[in-house]
Amino acid sequence: MTISDMESEAHELFVAYLENELSSSERETFERKLNEDSQFEAEFLEFKNIYIILENRLSPQRASVLETIKQSNSNFNYKSSKVTSEKTEKKVIKFKPWKYGVAASILLAIGIFIFNNFSKPTYSDFATQETISLTVRSDGNETTKNAEVAFNSAEYAKALIYFNELLKVEPNNLQLQYYKSVVLVELSEYDEADSLLKKIQENNSVYASKAKWISALSYLKQKRYKEAKEVANSITSRDPEYQKAQKLLSKL
Amino acid sequence: METKKIHSDQRYVEALLANNNTLINEIYEKFAPKVIAYVCKNSGDETAARDIIQETLITIYDQAKTKGLKLTCPFDAYFFLICKRKWLNALKKSGSKEVTIEEERLSIKDDADENAEKTQQFEEQQNLYMSVLSKMGETCKQIITLGFSAMSMQEVADQLGVTYAYARKKKSLCISKLTQLIKESSLYRKLKNDY
Numbered sequence: 469m470t471i472s473d474m475e476s477e478a479h480e481l482f483v484a485y486l487e488n489e490l491s492s493s494e495r496e497t498f499e500r501k502l503n504e505d506s507q508f509e510a511e512f513l514e515f516k517n518i519y520i521i522l523e524n525r526l527s528p529q530r531a532s533v534l535e536t537i538k539q540s541n542s543n544f545n546y547k548s549s550k551v552t553s554e555k556t557e558k559k560v561i562k563f564k565p566w567k568y569g570v571a572a573s574i575l576l577a578i579g580i581f582i583f584n585n586f587s588k589p590t591y592s593d594f595a596t597q598e599t600i601s602l603t604v605r606s607d608g609n610e611t612t613k614n615a616e617v618a619f620n621s622a623e624y625a626k627a628l629i630y631f632n633e634l635l636k637v638e639p640n641n642l643q644l645q646y647y648k649s650v651v652l653v654e655l656s657e658y659d660e661a662d663s664l665l666k667k668i669q670e671n672n673s674v675y676a677s678k679a680k681w682i683s684a685l686s687y688l689k690q691k692r693y694k695e696a697k698e699v700a701n702s703i704t705s706r707d708p709e710y711q712k713a714q715k716l717l718s719k720l
Numbered sequence: 721m722e723t724k725k726i727h728s729d730q731r732y733v734e735a736l737l738a739n740n741n742t743l744i745n746e747i748y749e750k751f752a753p754k755v756i757a758y759v760c761k762n763s764g765d766e767t768a769a770r771d772i773i774q775e776t777l778i779t780i781y782d783q784a785k786t787k788g789l790k791l792t793c794p795f796d797a798y799f800f801l802i803c804k805r806k807w808l809n810a811l812k813k814s815g816s817k818e819v820t821i822e823e824e825r826l827s828i829k830d831d832a833d834e835n836a837e838k839t840q841q842f843e844e845q846q847n848l849y850m851s852v853l854s855k856m857g858e859t860c861k862q863i864i865t866l867g868f869s870a871m872s873m874q875e876v877a878d879q880l881g882v883t884y885a886y887a888r889k890k891k892s893l894c895i896s897k898l899t900q901l902i903k904e905s906s907l908y909r910k911l912k913n914d915y
Contacts, residue, residue: 472900479896480889489888518899520786521846522853526868530781533739537777540741541770544748546756614870626869629879 482515528614531621535599589719591689594712595654600647619647624654642668642675649679653686661686677707684716693720724831729795736781747777751796755803764807772810776802776839783842797832802839845911852901860894867891 484490485498502509524530599620602612615630631648638644645668652661665686668679680703687696697720703713735743752773759769776799783789791798853864866876867887877887902908 475900476893476896479899480892483892483895514903515899518849518902519895521782521849522864522895522898523868524782524785525846525850526865528870529739530778530785533736533781534778536739536741536744537736537774540744540748541774543745544752546753546766610870611875617870626865629866633879 478511479515482512482519486516486519528617531617531623535617535621588691588693589688589716591685593719594688594716595685602643602647615647619651622654624651627651628655642671642673646675646678646682649682653682653689656689658686658690674708677703677709680707681709681712684713688716696720724792727791727793727795729793729798730791732795733780733784733789733791736777737784744777747795747799748773751799754796754800758800758804759807762807763811768807768810769803772803772806776806779839779843779846782846783839787842789839791835793831793835798835798839801832801836805836805840841911844907848905848907848911849898849902852905853898856894856898856901859890860897863887863891864894864898 481498485495490498502512600616602616611630611633615627615634618624618627618630628648628651631644631651634644635641635648645664649661649664649668652658652664662683665679665683669676669683680699684696684699684703687693687699697717700713700717700720703709707713732743732747734740735747752770755773756766756769759772760766779802780789780799853861856864863876863880866879867873869876871879873887873891874884876891877884880887882890
Protein backbone atom coordinates (compact mmCIF):
# COMPACT_ATOMS: atom_id res chain seq x y z
CA MET A 469 0.00 0.00 0.00
CA THR A 470 1.41 3.36 -1.01
CA ILE A 471 1.15 6.51 1.04
CA SER A 472 -1.43 7.93 -1.31
CA ASP A 473 -3.51 4.73 -1.03
CA MET A 474 -3.46 5.11 2.71
CA GLU A 475 -4.39 8.73 2.34
CA SER A 476 -7.33 7.99 0.11
CA GLU A 477 -8.54 5.35 2.54
CA ALA A 478 -8.47 7.91 5.30
CA HIS A 479 -10.22 10.38 3.02
CA GLU A 480 -12.97 7.88 2.32
CA LEU A 481 -13.61 7.69 6.02
CA PHE A 482 -13.58 11.49 6.27
CA VAL A 483 -16.14 11.81 3.49
CA ALA A 484 -18.35 9.16 5.06
CA TYR A 485 -18.17 11.03 8.37
CA LEU A 486 -18.90 14.43 6.82
CA GLU A 487 -21.81 13.04 4.83
CA ASN A 488 -23.33 11.22 7.79
CA GLU A 489 -22.83 7.81 6.30
CA LEU A 490 -21.27 6.15 9.34
CA SER A 491 -23.17 3.95 11.72
CA SER A 492 -23.45 5.32 15.24
CA SER A 493 -20.74 3.01 16.56
CA GLU A 494 -18.38 3.87 13.68
CA ARG A 495 -19.10 7.49 14.37
CA GLU A 496 -18.22 7.13 18.02
CA THR A 497 -14.95 5.39 17.19
CA PHE A 498 -14.14 8.14 14.71
CA GLU A 499 -14.83 10.94 17.16
CA ARG A 500 -12.84 9.23 19.88
CA LYS A 501 -9.89 9.02 17.53
CA LEU A 502 -10.25 12.72 16.76
CA ASN A 503 -10.02 13.48 20.45
CA GLU A 504 -7.09 11.25 21.17
CA ASP A 505 -4.93 11.53 18.08
CA SER A 506 -3.95 15.12 17.35
CA GLN A 507 -2.18 14.17 14.13
CA PHE A 508 -5.36 12.48 12.91
CA GLU A 509 -7.39 15.49 13.99
CA ALA A 510 -5.12 17.89 12.11
CA GLU A 511 -5.41 15.80 8.94
CA PHE A 512 -9.15 15.68 9.26
CA LEU A 513 -9.44 19.44 9.77
CA GLU A 514 -7.29 20.14 6.77
CA PHE A 515 -9.41 17.81 4.66
CA LYS A 516 -12.64 19.25 6.01
CA ASN A 517 -11.49 22.75 5.18
CA ILE A 518 -11.08 21.83 1.52
CA TYR A 519 -14.24 19.74 1.47
CA ILE A 520 -16.58 22.42 2.77
CA ILE A 521 -15.21 25.06 0.44
CA LEU A 522 -15.86 22.82 -2.56
CA GLU A 523 -19.24 21.77 -1.25
CA ASN A 524 -20.32 25.38 -0.89
CA ARG A 525 -18.84 26.50 -4.18
CA LEU A 526 -20.85 23.89 -6.08
CA SER A 527 -24.06 24.14 -4.08
CA PRO A 528 -27.37 25.20 -5.65
CA GLN A 529 -27.90 27.47 -2.66
CA ARG A 530 -24.88 29.54 -3.65
CA ALA A 531 -26.13 29.68 -7.22
CA SER A 532 -29.35 31.25 -6.08
CA VAL A 533 -27.55 33.84 -3.92
CA LEU A 534 -25.45 34.73 -6.94
CA GLU A 535 -28.66 35.09 -8.90
CA THR A 536 -30.00 37.56 -6.32
CA ILE A 537 -26.77 39.55 -6.46
CA LYS A 538 -26.99 39.72 -10.25
CA GLN A 539 -30.58 40.86 -9.94
CA SER A 540 -29.58 43.64 -7.52
CA ASN A 541 -26.81 44.61 -9.88
CA SER A 542 -29.23 45.13 -12.73
CA ASN A 543 -31.72 46.90 -10.48
CA PHE A 544 -29.07 49.31 -9.36
CA ASN A 545 -28.82 52.52 -11.32
CA TYR A 546 -25.58 54.37 -11.05
CA LYS A 547 -25.72 58.10 -11.39
CA SER A 548 -22.42 59.82 -11.19
CA SER A 549 -22.72 62.70 -8.74
CA LYS A 550 -21.04 65.10 -11.14
CA VAL A 551 -23.63 64.63 -13.86
CA THR A 552 -26.58 65.28 -11.58
CA SER A 553 -25.28 68.53 -10.18
CA GLU A 554 -28.11 70.82 -9.24
CA LYS A 555 -26.67 73.92 -10.79
CA THR A 556 -28.28 74.10 -14.16
CA GLU A 557 -28.07 77.78 -14.90
CA LYS A 558 -30.83 79.22 -16.94
CA LYS A 559 -29.63 81.19 -19.87
CA VAL A 560 -31.58 82.74 -22.65
CA ILE A 561 -30.13 81.69 -25.93
CA LYS A 562 -31.17 83.23 -29.17
CA PHE A 563 -32.50 80.82 -31.71
CA LYS A 564 -29.77 80.15 -34.22
CA PRO A 565 -30.90 77.54 -36.73
CA TRP A 566 -27.40 76.75 -37.92
CA LYS A 567 -26.57 75.47 -34.45
CA TYR A 568 -29.05 72.69 -34.95
CA GLY A 569 -27.40 71.83 -38.21
CA VAL A 570 -24.04 71.57 -36.50
CA ALA A 571 -25.48 69.50 -33.69
CA ALA A 572 -27.20 67.20 -36.13
CA SER A 573 -24.08 66.62 -38.15
CA ILE A 574 -22.09 65.89 -35.00
CA LEU A 575 -24.71 63.36 -33.96
CA LEU A 576 -24.63 61.84 -37.40
CA ALA A 577 -20.86 61.57 -37.27
CA ILE A 578 -21.05 59.86 -33.90
CA GLY A 579 -23.72 57.55 -35.26
CA ILE A 580 -21.59 56.56 -38.20
CA PHE A 581 -18.61 56.08 -35.92
CA ILE A 582 -20.56 53.78 -33.64
CA PHE A 583 -22.05 51.94 -36.58
CA ASN A 584 -18.68 51.31 -38.15
CA ASN A 585 -17.18 50.13 -34.92
CA PHE A 586 -19.88 47.68 -34.14
CA SER A 587 -20.81 46.72 -37.62
CA LYS A 588 -21.33 43.03 -36.89
CA PRO A 589 -23.68 42.18 -34.07
CA THR A 590 -22.69 39.41 -31.71
CA TYR A 591 -24.59 36.62 -30.07
CA SER A 592 -24.27 38.19 -26.65
CA ASP A 593 -25.88 41.42 -27.88
CA PHE A 594 -29.09 39.54 -28.44
CA ALA A 595 -29.00 36.49 -26.22
CA THR A 596 -30.57 37.85 -23.08
CA GLN A 597 -31.86 34.68 -21.49
CA GLU A 598 -34.97 35.40 -19.52
CA THR A 599 -35.15 33.72 -16.17
CA ILE A 600 -37.43 30.76 -16.40
CA SER A 601 -39.88 29.42 -13.95
CA LEU A 602 -40.96 25.85 -14.49
CA THR A 603 -41.97 25.00 -10.97
CA VAL A 604 -45.23 26.93 -10.98
CA ARG A 605 -46.55 24.65 -13.62
CA SER A 606 -45.38 21.32 -12.29
CA ASP A 607 -44.78 21.94 -8.64
CA GLY A 608 -42.86 19.77 -6.30
CA ASN A 609 -40.58 18.00 -8.74
CA GLU A 610 -36.97 18.20 -7.56
CA THR A 611 -35.44 17.85 -11.02
CA THR A 612 -37.69 20.58 -12.39
CA LYS A 613 -36.51 22.88 -9.65
CA ASN A 614 -32.88 21.97 -10.31
CA ALA A 615 -33.26 22.59 -14.01
CA GLU A 616 -34.72 25.98 -13.28
CA VAL A 617 -31.98 26.99 -10.84
CA ALA A 618 -29.21 25.77 -13.13
CA PHE A 619 -30.69 27.55 -16.14
CA ASN A 620 -31.25 30.79 -14.28
CA SER A 621 -27.73 30.83 -12.94
CA ALA A 622 -26.35 30.14 -16.40
CA GLU A 623 -24.91 26.76 -15.43
CA TYR A 624 -25.90 25.30 -18.74
CA ALA A 625 -23.97 22.03 -18.56
CA LYS A 626 -25.84 21.18 -15.41
CA ALA A 627 -29.13 22.42 -16.80
CA LEU A 628 -28.70 20.13 -19.80
CA ILE A 629 -28.45 17.09 -17.59
CA TYR A 630 -31.67 18.01 -15.82
CA PHE A 631 -33.55 18.83 -19.01
CA ASN A 632 -32.53 15.49 -20.48
CA GLU A 633 -33.84 13.80 -17.41
CA LEU A 634 -37.15 15.66 -17.59
CA LEU A 635 -37.50 14.90 -21.28
CA LYS A 636 -37.09 11.23 -20.55
CA VAL A 637 -40.40 11.44 -18.72
CA GLU A 638 -42.11 13.89 -21.08
CA PRO A 639 -40.40 13.55 -24.45
CA ASN A 640 -43.02 15.65 -26.26
CA ASN A 641 -43.06 18.61 -23.89
CA LEU A 642 -42.38 21.55 -26.21
CA GLN A 643 -41.44 23.94 -23.43
CA LEU A 644 -38.75 21.57 -22.19
CA GLN A 645 -37.54 20.94 -25.74
CA TYR A 646 -37.32 24.67 -26.29
CA TYR A 647 -35.28 25.36 -23.15
CA LYS A 648 -33.04 22.43 -23.93
CA SER A 649 -32.34 23.95 -27.33
CA VAL A 650 -31.44 27.28 -25.69
CA VAL A 651 -29.04 25.43 -23.43
CA LEU A 652 -27.50 23.57 -26.36
CA VAL A 653 -26.83 26.82 -28.21
CA GLU A 654 -25.28 28.29 -25.07
CA LEU A 655 -23.04 25.21 -24.91
CA SER A 656 -22.25 25.52 -28.63
CA GLU A 657 -23.71 22.10 -29.40
CA TYR A 658 -25.01 23.42 -32.68
CA ASP A 659 -25.87 20.20 -34.51
CA GLU A 660 -27.97 18.83 -31.73
CA ALA A 661 -29.58 22.23 -31.17
CA ASP A 662 -30.35 22.53 -34.85
CA SER A 663 -32.20 19.26 -35.16
CA LEU A 664 -34.16 19.91 -31.98
CA LEU A 665 -35.10 23.43 -33.13
CA LYS A 666 -36.31 22.05 -36.45
CA LYS A 667 -38.44 19.52 -34.61
CA ILE A 668 -40.02 22.23 -32.44
CA GLN A 669 -40.85 24.29 -35.52
CA GLU A 670 -42.81 21.40 -37.02
CA ASN A 671 -45.47 21.95 -34.39
CA ASN A 672 -47.66 24.94 -34.86
CA SER A 673 -47.25 26.22 -31.32
CA VAL A 674 -46.01 29.41 -29.66
CA TYR A 675 -42.63 27.72 -29.46
CA ALA A 676 -42.31 27.55 -33.23
CA SER A 677 -41.40 31.22 -33.63
CA LYS A 678 -39.37 31.17 -30.42
CA ALA A 679 -37.40 28.29 -31.89
CA LYS A 680 -36.83 30.28 -35.08
CA TRP A 681 -35.42 33.13 -33.06
CA ILE A 682 -33.05 30.81 -31.16
CA SER A 683 -32.02 29.28 -34.45
CA ALA A 684 -31.15 32.76 -35.77
CA LEU A 685 -29.11 33.41 -32.62
CA SER A 686 -27.37 30.08 -33.05
CA TYR A 687 -26.24 31.05 -36.55
CA LEU A 688 -25.21 34.44 -35.24
CA LYS A 689 -23.08 32.77 -32.57
CA GLN A 690 -21.45 30.66 -35.27
CA LYS A 691 -20.92 33.82 -37.32
CA ARG A 692 -22.97 32.30 -40.13
CA TYR A 693 -24.55 35.66 -40.90
CA LYS A 694 -26.25 34.64 -44.12
CA GLU A 695 -28.20 31.84 -42.49
CA ALA A 696 -28.98 34.05 -39.48
CA LYS A 697 -30.48 36.58 -41.85
CA GLU A 698 -32.56 33.98 -43.64
CA VAL A 699 -34.03 32.65 -40.42
CA ALA A 700 -34.67 36.12 -39.01
CA ASN A 701 -36.46 37.01 -42.24
CA SER A 702 -38.77 34.06 -41.82
CA ILE A 703 -40.09 35.50 -38.54
CA THR A 704 -43.30 37.26 -39.52
CA SER A 705 -44.88 40.38 -38.07
CA ARG A 706 -47.47 38.20 -36.33
CA ASP A 707 -44.77 36.54 -34.22
CA PRO A 708 -43.83 38.03 -30.85
CA GLU A 709 -40.17 37.80 -31.84
CA TYR A 710 -40.72 40.09 -34.82
CA GLN A 711 -39.27 43.23 -33.20
CA LYS A 712 -36.12 41.46 -32.06
CA ALA A 713 -35.72 39.85 -35.46
CA GLN A 714 -36.03 43.19 -37.24
CA LYS A 715 -33.49 44.71 -34.91
CA LEU A 716 -31.10 41.89 -35.67
CA LEU A 717 -31.69 42.24 -39.41
CA SER A 718 -30.99 45.95 -39.25
CA LYS A 719 -27.57 45.22 -37.80
CA LEU A 720 -26.62 42.36 -40.08
CA MET B 721 -9.12 38.38 17.09
CA GLU B 722 -11.70 36.53 19.18
CA THR B 723 -11.97 39.29 21.70
CA LYS B 724 -12.83 41.95 19.11
CA LYS B 725 -16.36 43.16 18.99
CA ILE B 726 -18.50 42.24 15.99
CA HIS B 727 -19.62 45.31 14.10
CA SER B 728 -23.33 45.98 13.59
CA ASP B 729 -22.72 45.95 9.82
CA GLN B 730 -22.44 42.20 10.20
CA ARG B 731 -26.10 42.41 9.17
CA TYR B 732 -24.98 42.82 5.56
CA VAL B 733 -23.00 39.61 5.79
CA GLU B 734 -26.05 37.91 7.28
CA ALA B 735 -28.17 39.33 4.47
CA LEU B 736 -25.98 37.59 1.91
CA LEU B 737 -26.22 34.36 3.88
CA ALA B 738 -29.99 34.65 4.04
CA ASN B 739 -30.28 35.55 0.35
CA ASN B 740 -32.20 38.68 1.40
CA ASN B 741 -32.79 40.64 -1.78
CA THR B 742 -34.02 43.82 -0.07
CA LEU B 743 -30.80 44.16 1.89
CA ILE B 744 -28.66 43.13 -1.06
CA ASN B 745 -30.29 45.94 -3.02
CA GLU B 746 -29.40 48.23 -0.15
CA ILE B 747 -25.76 47.10 -0.33
CA TYR B 748 -25.72 48.22 -3.95
CA GLU B 749 -27.41 51.54 -3.20
CA LYS B 750 -25.11 52.35 -0.33
CA PHE B 751 -21.75 50.94 -1.26
CA ALA B 752 -21.54 50.46 -5.01
CA PRO B 753 -21.30 54.15 -6.05
CA LYS B 754 -17.99 54.65 -4.22
CA VAL B 755 -16.47 51.60 -5.88
CA ILE B 756 -17.69 52.58 -9.33
CA ALA B 757 -16.38 56.12 -8.87
CA TYR B 758 -13.00 54.76 -7.81
CA VAL B 759 -12.67 52.33 -10.71
CA CYS B 760 -13.74 55.00 -13.20
CA LYS B 761 -11.19 57.41 -11.79
CA ASN B 762 -8.49 54.76 -12.14
CA SER B 763 -8.51 53.73 -15.78
CA GLY B 764 -11.64 51.61 -15.58
CA ASP B 765 -15.34 51.86 -16.35
CA GLU B 766 -18.69 51.13 -14.77
CA THR B 767 -18.95 47.62 -16.22
CA ALA B 768 -15.58 46.61 -14.82
CA ALA B 769 -16.58 48.01 -11.44
CA ARG B 770 -19.85 46.12 -11.45
CA ASP B 771 -18.04 42.86 -12.17
CA ILE B 772 -15.72 43.45 -9.28
CA ILE B 773 -18.57 44.27 -6.93
CA GLN B 774 -20.39 41.09 -7.90
CA GLU B 775 -17.31 38.95 -7.39
CA THR B 776 -16.62 40.53 -4.03
CA LEU B 777 -20.15 40.00 -2.74
CA ILE B 778 -20.26 36.33 -3.64
CA THR B 779 -16.82 35.83 -2.10
CA ILE B 780 -18.04 37.40 1.12
CA TYR B 781 -20.94 34.96 1.01
CA ASP B 782 -18.57 32.04 0.46
CA GLN B 783 -16.34 33.04 3.32
CA ALA B 784 -19.27 33.62 5.65
CA LYS B 785 -20.81 30.29 4.73
CA THR B 786 -17.69 28.17 5.13
CA LYS B 787 -15.62 30.06 7.66
CA GLY B 788 -18.18 32.00 9.62
CA LEU B 789 -16.89 35.43 8.67
CA LYS B 790 -17.35 37.98 11.45
CA LEU B 791 -16.95 41.64 10.61
CA THR B 792 -15.15 43.73 13.19
CA CYS B 793 -15.25 46.93 11.14
CA PRO B 794 -17.76 48.92 9.08
CA PHE B 795 -18.90 47.17 5.91
CA ASP B 796 -18.17 50.28 3.88
CA ALA B 797 -14.42 50.32 4.56
CA TYR B 798 -14.07 46.56 4.31
CA PHE B 799 -15.99 46.24 1.07
CA PHE B 800 -14.29 49.19 -0.56
CA LEU B 801 -10.84 47.89 0.32
CA ILE B 802 -11.48 44.48 -1.23
CA CYS B 803 -12.93 45.97 -4.41
CA LYS B 804 -10.11 48.46 -4.66
CA ARG B 805 -7.39 45.83 -4.30
CA LYS B 806 -9.17 43.57 -6.75
CA TRP B 807 -9.19 46.38 -9.25
CA LEU B 808 -5.54 47.19 -8.70
CA ASN B 809 -4.69 43.52 -9.20
CA ALA B 810 -6.70 43.44 -12.40
CA LEU B 811 -4.82 46.48 -13.64
CA LYS B 812 -1.51 44.91 -12.76
CA LYS B 813 -2.45 41.75 -14.64
CA SER B 814 -3.56 43.59 -17.75
CA GLY B 815 -0.11 45.18 -17.65
CA SER B 816 -1.17 48.49 -19.05
CA LYS B 817 1.44 51.07 -18.25
CA GLU B 818 -0.60 54.19 -18.69
CA VAL B 819 -2.45 53.74 -15.47
CA THR B 820 -3.23 56.48 -13.08
CA ILE B 821 -3.77 55.36 -9.55
CA GLU B 822 -5.05 57.57 -6.85
CA GLU B 823 -3.62 56.38 -3.58
CA GLU B 824 -5.27 58.44 -0.94
CA ARG B 825 -3.76 57.14 2.24
CA LEU B 826 -0.92 55.25 3.72
CA SER B 827 -1.83 54.23 7.19
CA ILE B 828 -1.14 51.55 9.69
CA LYS B 829 -3.15 48.36 9.41
CA ASP B 830 -6.58 48.67 10.92
CA ASP B 831 -9.48 46.26 11.34
CA ALA B 832 -10.75 46.89 7.83
CA ASP B 833 -7.36 45.94 6.39
CA GLU B 834 -7.29 42.79 8.42
CA ASN B 835 -10.82 41.74 7.49
CA ALA B 836 -10.24 42.55 3.82
CA GLU B 837 -6.97 40.66 3.73
CA LYS B 838 -8.58 37.54 5.16
CA THR B 839 -11.32 37.64 2.54
CA GLN B 840 -8.79 38.00 -0.22
CA GLN B 841 -6.75 35.08 1.05
CA PHE B 842 -9.91 33.06 1.24
CA GLU B 843 -10.74 33.90 -2.33
CA GLU B 844 -7.29 32.92 -3.52
CA GLN B 845 -7.65 29.60 -1.77
CA GLN B 846 -11.08 28.96 -3.25
CA ASN B 847 -9.91 29.89 -6.74
CA LEU B 848 -7.02 27.49 -6.39
CA TYR B 849 -9.35 24.61 -5.46
CA MET B 850 -11.61 25.31 -8.41
CA SER B 851 -8.73 25.54 -10.83
CA VAL B 852 -7.33 22.21 -9.64
CA LEU B 853 -10.79 20.69 -10.04
CA SER B 854 -11.08 22.02 -13.56
CA LYS B 855 -7.85 20.26 -14.50
CA MET B 856 -9.05 16.84 -13.35
CA GLY B 857 -10.34 14.09 -15.64
CA GLU B 858 -13.89 14.29 -16.96
CA THR B 859 -15.27 11.49 -14.78
CA CYS B 860 -14.00 12.99 -11.55
CA LYS B 861 -15.10 16.47 -12.54
CA GLN B 862 -18.56 15.22 -13.33
CA ILE B 863 -19.02 13.12 -10.24
CA ILE B 864 -17.75 15.86 -7.93
CA THR B 865 -19.92 18.52 -9.57
CA LEU B 866 -23.03 16.35 -9.56
CA GLY B 867 -22.18 14.95 -6.15
CA PHE B 868 -22.42 18.42 -4.62
CA SER B 869 -25.44 19.52 -6.64
CA ALA B 870 -29.02 19.24 -5.47
CA MET B 871 -29.13 15.71 -6.87
CA SER B 872 -29.08 12.83 -4.43
CA MET B 873 -26.30 10.26 -4.79
CA GLN B 874 -28.90 7.81 -6.08
CA GLU B 875 -29.89 10.25 -8.81
CA VAL B 876 -26.25 10.84 -9.66
CA ALA B 877 -25.73 7.09 -9.94
CA ASP B 878 -28.77 6.76 -12.23
CA GLN B 879 -27.57 9.65 -14.31
CA LEU B 880 -24.17 8.07 -14.82
CA GLY B 881 -25.58 4.57 -15.24
CA VAL B 882 -23.68 3.08 -12.30
CA THR B 883 -24.68 1.58 -8.98
CA TYR B 884 -25.20 3.69 -5.89
CA ALA B 885 -22.28 2.04 -4.11
CA TYR B 886 -19.97 2.63 -7.05
CA ALA B 887 -21.00 6.29 -7.32
CA ARG B 888 -20.27 6.87 -3.63
CA LYS B 889 -16.92 5.09 -3.82
CA LYS B 890 -15.97 7.01 -6.94
CA LYS B 891 -16.96 10.35 -5.43
CA SER B 892 -14.83 9.61 -2.38
CA LEU B 893 -11.87 8.62 -4.51
CA CYS B 894 -12.18 11.69 -6.68
CA ILE B 895 -12.40 14.05 -3.71
CA SER B 896 -9.41 12.31 -2.21
CA LYS B 897 -7.46 12.71 -5.44
CA LEU B 898 -8.48 16.35 -5.62
CA THR B 899 -7.34 17.14 -2.09
CA GLN B 900 -4.04 15.41 -2.74
CA LEU B 901 -3.51 17.51 -5.86
CA ILE B 902 -4.45 20.67 -3.98
CA LYS B 903 -2.05 19.90 -1.16
CA GLU B 904 0.76 19.28 -3.64
CA SER B 905 0.43 22.70 -5.22
CA SER B 906 2.96 25.27 -4.15
CA LEU B 907 0.34 27.99 -3.86
CA TYR B 908 -1.52 25.89 -1.29
CA ARG B 909 1.57 25.63 0.87
CA LYS B 910 2.23 29.32 0.53
CA LEU B 911 -1.33 30.25 1.52
CA LYS B 912 -1.24 27.83 4.40
CA ASN B 913 1.89 29.43 5.76
CA ASP B 914 0.44 32.89 5.41
CA TYR B 915 -2.58 32.03 7.48
